[in-house]
Amino acid sequence: MASSGAAGPAAAPAWWRLEMAAPAELEESLLWKLQSLGILRVAVRHRPETPADRQLLAWLPAIDWPEPQRRALVRALDPLGEPFGLALPAVAWHHQPEEDWSLSWKRHWQADPVGERLLILPAWLGLPEEHAGRLVVRMDPGSAFGTGSHPTTRLCLEGLEALAAVRGGSLTGLRVADLGCGSGVLSLAALQWGAASVAASDTDPLAVRATSGNARLNGTSLQVALGSAEALELLLEGRPADLLLCNILAPVIEALCPAFERLLAVDGIGLLSGLLVEQAPALAQALATAGWRAQLSERQEPWGLMTIRRAADVA
Template sequence: MKWTEISIHTTQEAVEPVSNILHEAGASGVVIEDPSDLVKSWDTSLGEIYQLNPDDYPEEGVIIKAYLSVTSFLGETVEEIKEAINSLLLYDIDLGYNTVTISEVNEEEWATAWKKYYKPVKISEKVTITPTWEEYEPVSTDELIIELDPGMAFGTGTHPTTVMCIQALEKTVHSGGYVLDIGTGSGVLSIAAAKLGAKKVDAFDLDEVAVKSAILNVKLNKEQEKVTVKQNNLLDHVEAQADVVVANLLSEIIIRFAGDVPRVLKPGGFFITSGIIQGKKQEVKQELITQGFSIEETLEMEDWVAFIARNNG
C-alpha cells in the first residue's frame, strides 16, 4: 500500500490543535520535530538517552508529520486539513510559516519512521510512559507504568501540557476518589488517575476517534473497571460530584466552560487545567477566579502553563 506523508511547518503553540486536525482526518499518528528537543535537559534516570539528529529538525518552528493512505479522496482530504488549520487563526493561534508539503512513502517507511522518536519517559515522581513495543522494567517498587501506542492515539503522552496534568493529578488524586477527564484524547490522564488510586474515572471527548483510542488504551493498561470513556461535548448533560476535574484543552475552550465546572465538582475539589499558552495565562487565571476558584498552584513547562484550582463553592 502507498502512503502520503503530509508535513506542516508551524509553531509549538499550534502543535496540539494541528495534531488533532490530522487525527480527525484519518492519520494513525503524528511525528513532531521540535528543535527545542535538541537542547532540552532530558531525564537520565531511565538510563541512556537516545541520540537526536539535528538534521531531522527545522532551524525554527515545529514540523508536524502524519501519514495518510493514498485514495481517490486524498486531494480533498488535504484541502480540508489546510482549511481546518487556517481556521485556527480565528482563535489567535500563531501558525508560523504554516506551509504544507506532501510526499509519497512506502508502507515499510510509514510503519517505522515515527517509532524512533518514542522511548520510555519518566514524567513525574511516580509515572513513566512507555510505548507498547519497548521492553521496560520499573526502577522502583512504587513506579506506575502507562503503556501507549501512539499509532492509535493522540500523541505520545509526553507533551508538556500532558506532563503537567499528570504531575497535578499526582498531587490531587486520593485513594477512592472520583475524577472527570474532559477532552480525554488518548485517555492517558484517565489511566494515570486510575493508577494513582482513583476509584472511578469518567472520560469524555467529542471526537469519536479519540473515544475509540482512549477505550483501547484503557484496556491495554487494564483499567477498564475504573475508567469509563464516552462521547460527549465538555460537561453537557453530565451530573456528578467529582473530587477532581482535569481538562487539557485550548485556552479558549477552558474559558468557555469554566463556569460549568463548579456544578460537577465537590466544594474543596480541584480543577486541573492545561493546554494554556503563556499569552493566555492571565486571561484563564482571571476567569477561574471569577468562577469562584482559588489558584492553589501554577505549573509551567517550556511555553505552557497549567493551573491547580480549588473550588470554593
C-alpha cells in the same frame, strides 16, 4: 509546498510522509486537524536536549492523497496559525516505500518518562530496564490525540504527580473526572497513581473509542461517555469528583467553568491546562466569577497549568 523524490505511475510511492516544524502554539491544533481529517499515523519528533525544537510527521497512503488533495490539506492547515499571529511553517513531502512506512512511524514513538515516577509506553514496546520502577501507562499512539508528549498534557501529568506527593505519594481514594479526555492519558495516569475511579468524557467519538481502547490496553476500567460537562455529570451520578482534570483551550474552559460546580466536590481540586500563560489572568477572572480561586501553578512556556479550588474553601 516542497516535495522530493520521483513521481509518475511506475514509481508511485506507497506513502507520503509530511514533515513540518511544530511550534508549541500550533502543535495541538495541527495534530487535531490531521486527526479530524482521518490522518491518524502521526508523530512528533523532538530530542530530549532540545525539547522546544519539534517536528511534526504524518504518513498518508499515496493512493488516497494525490497532489490536489495534498495541496488542499495544506490549505486546510493554513488558517491554524491565525489565532496566534503565526504563518504555517513550510510543509515538505517525502516518498516512502510500502515496506518500511509502519516501522518508521513506530520508530518515532519511544518510552517517554514524565516527572520522577511515570512512564508513557507505546503499546508495542517492552518496559525498558532503566524505567522498571516507574508507573506505566501504555498507549496506542495511532488511535487518538494525547500521547503525553504535548506540553499541556505533561503539565497535567506532572500536576498529578505533585498532587500525589502532597498526599503521601498517591491519589488513593480520589474520584477523578476527566473532561476532554482525548486518548485517556490523564485518566489512566490518575488510575496508576491510585485513584479510586475515573469518569471521562469527550465530544469527539474518536477520543471516546481511544480512551476505552487504551483502558483495555492497560487492563484497567473507567467510565467514558461521548459529550461534554453534562455527559460527565451523568456519569458522576450526583456525586461530584474530588479531582477534575481539564486540558482544553482557554476559551473552551471559560465556557465550561459554570458547570465545574456540579463536577467538583466542595473541597475538590481542579487541574486545568491548554491555556497560554498570557491567557491566565483573564481565565482566572472568569473562574473567579464562577466561584473558583485559580492559581497559575506551573508553566512550560507558552503553556500554563492552573489549579482551582472553591473560592470559599481557600478564603
